[in-house]
Amino acid sequence: MTTPRTEHLVLPGVLTAEEAAATVAGILAVQREDGAIPWFRGHHLDPWDHTEAAMALDAAGEHEAAERAYSWLARHQNEDGSWYAAYADGDAHDVTDRGRETNFVAYVAVGVWHHYLSTGDDTFLDRLWPTVYAAVEFVLRLQQPGGQIGWKRDADGTDTADALLTGSSSIHQALRCALAIAEQREEPQPDWELAVGALRHAIRRHPERFLDKDRYSMDWYYPVLGGALTGTEAKSRVEEGWSRFVVPGLGVRCVVPNPWVTGGESAELALALWVLGESDRALDILQSIQHLRDAESGLYWTGYVFDDDAVWPRELTTWTAGSLLLAVAALGGHDATCAVFGAEHLPSGLDPDCCGRAV
Numbered sequence: 001m002t003t004p005r006t007e008h009l010v011l012p013g014v015l016t017a018e019e020a021a022a023t024v025a026g027i028l029a030v031q032r033e034d035g036a037i038p039w040f041r042g043h044h045l046d047p048w049d050h051t052e053a054a055m056a057l058d059a060a061g062e063h064e065a066a067e068r069a070y071s072w073l074a075r076h077q078n079e080d081g082s083w084y085a086a087y088a089d090g091d092a093h094d095v096t097d098r099g100r101e102t103n104f105v106a107y108v109a110v111g112v113w114h115h116y117l118s119t120g121d122d123t124f125l126d127r128l129w130p131t132v133y134a135a136v137e138f139v140l141r142l143q144q145p146g147g148q149i150g151w152k153r154d155a156d157g158t159d160t161a162d163a164l165l166t167g168s169s170s171i172h173q174a175l176r177c178a179l180a181i182a183e184q185r186e187e188p189q190p191d192w193e194l195a196v197g198a199l200r201h202a203i204r205r206h207p208e209r210f211l212d213k214d215r216y217s218m219d220w221y222y223p224v225l226g227g228a229l230t231g232t233e234a235k236s237r238v239e240e241g242w243s244r245f246v247v248p249g250l251g252v253r254c255v256v257p258n259p260w261v262t263g264g265e266s267a268e269l270a271l272a273l274w275v276l277g278e279s280d281r282a283l284d285i286l287q288s289i290q291h292l293r294d295a296e297s298g299l300y301w302t303g304y305v306f307d308d309d310a311v312w313p314r315e316l317t318t319w320t321a322g323s324l325l326l327a328v329a330a331l332g333g334h335d336a337t338c339a340v341f342g343a344e345h346l347p348s349g350l351d352p353d354c355c356g357r358a359v
Contacts, residue, residue: 008332009060010176013287015328022298023325024060027053027318029297035068041316043094043328047073047083048104048170049319055252056322058118059329059337067114067124073108074131081105081134082153098155102139103167106133112342113177116184117336129185136178139171141194147198148209165203165210166218167225172199176227177340179347196349203228215255217245217265225272227343234276245269249287250306259307263292263300267323271341274330286327292320300324 007018031037037053038045054069072277082105084098097111112128115121141159147162149171175196182189202209203223209350213219220241223229229237245253251261252269273282292301292311299316329337339345 005058007278008334009325009328010041011283011286011328011331014283014290014324019293019298020060020325020328023300023321024298025064026298026316027071027321028059028062028065030318031057031065031069031163032089034072035065035072036087036089037318037346038067039103039319040315042089043315044086046086046104048101048107049317049322051107052326053318053322055111055114055340056325056329057090057336058115059325059334063115063119066118067121070108070112070115070124070128070131074128077134081136081138082101083187100138101167102142102149102151102153103164103170103174106178107133108135109174109178109181113180114336114340116181117339125181125184129181129187132178132181136175136189136192139174140191143199144209145196146206146209147200147202148206149199155199162256163202163209163210164219165213166216166222168199168210169222169228171226172196172203172228173226173340175199176346176348179349180345183347192346193349196347197351200228200349201352202303204233213253217249217252217254217256217269219242221269221272224275225341227275227346237277238272238278246285247306249288250291250304251279251285254303259303260290260303260312262303263289263320264302264317264323267320267327270327271323271330274327275343279331282327286324286331337355 006017006020009015010017030041036045037050054066057066082100084095085099085101088094088096109132112132116125144150144161149168150160151164151167152160175192181190224234243342244256247261251266254260254262254265266285270282295315297316300320301311302313302315302317302320305312326337330341
């Protein structure tokens with residue numbers, strides 16, 4: 001008999017009710033009292049993966065734990081609206097990477113909107129609005145004239161103009177969630193609407209504006225997962241890369257031609273397939289990575305080198321478990337997760353493709 005909080009996390013060949021509960025408990029066991037969710041205890045925390053794990057907790061009904069994670073972000077936000085790329089486990093003041101990556105910073109908007117849709121907590125949304133606003137403003141200061149987003153601000157304060165397709169695609173989703181928050185609060189942000197439209201145009205029409213990372217599976221599916229590519233364009237992109245990246249029965253390669261499949265990329269591809277309405281293929285992918293599950297902890301190994309029949313690295317990461325739980329939650333019909341990734345009701349901004357304006 002499943003409980004209300006995990007019934008949508010039960011999926012044939014992927015998770016039983018007991019396994020779902022164990023995976024959620026595994027993430028909770030890593031979360032610190034102050035709300036921080038490092039990759040695993042003794043390793044670092046980064047803001048993007050921290051948020052992904054918090055979203056998984058909300059999908060499992062662990063709303064108080066998720067709120068503590070967002071409160072951690074609010075307390076540790078830099079004055080310019082950013083977060084550093086990595087913090088040591090144990091001391092938030094021990095920063096191990098002082099770069100500030102734009103997709104890491106933007107993702108708080110996805111998490112905050114997901115938490116609000118999961119809880120309906122207006123007080124939470126009011127409290128986190130200044131955090132989201134400052135984060136978005138930081139990110140948009142690095143938007144380039146062509147619409148793409150420079151991928152980081154270096155430790156010395158120098159902004160990088162080079163843009164990453166994966167990062168910008170993730171930011172596209174985050175900006176739409178930020179616009180949804182602004183609409184809910186009745187605080188229009190026309191500059192954000194222009195920014196998300198220009199960013200989507202760059203992703204759809206100008207691949208030359210991004211660094212060439214074609215070997216990475218994330219660059220393959222993230223324009224679909226982040227909502228910039230839809231319909232026939234999205235389906236064509238998925239088909240084009242399928243044989244390059246998908247290893248039947250094992251999962252998705254992180255980088256071609258390396259014989260290494262990773263749980264996070266596989267779960268995210270499953271989410272992208274769900275977005276396209278291809279739930280059967282999404283289920284196949286999720287079933288194929290259950291060899292990465294650690295039965296004792298309920299967590300998942302980061303990856304597997306199939307030529308060597310070796311788990312590598314020997315890390316059970318909260319973000320791998322989080323991405324899997326979110327994919328299962330989408331397939332299971334969890335309303336907030338479906339709304340954030342399905343994006344049917346997210347604001348789309350002003351689209352140059354529809355206005356005949358060159359970008």
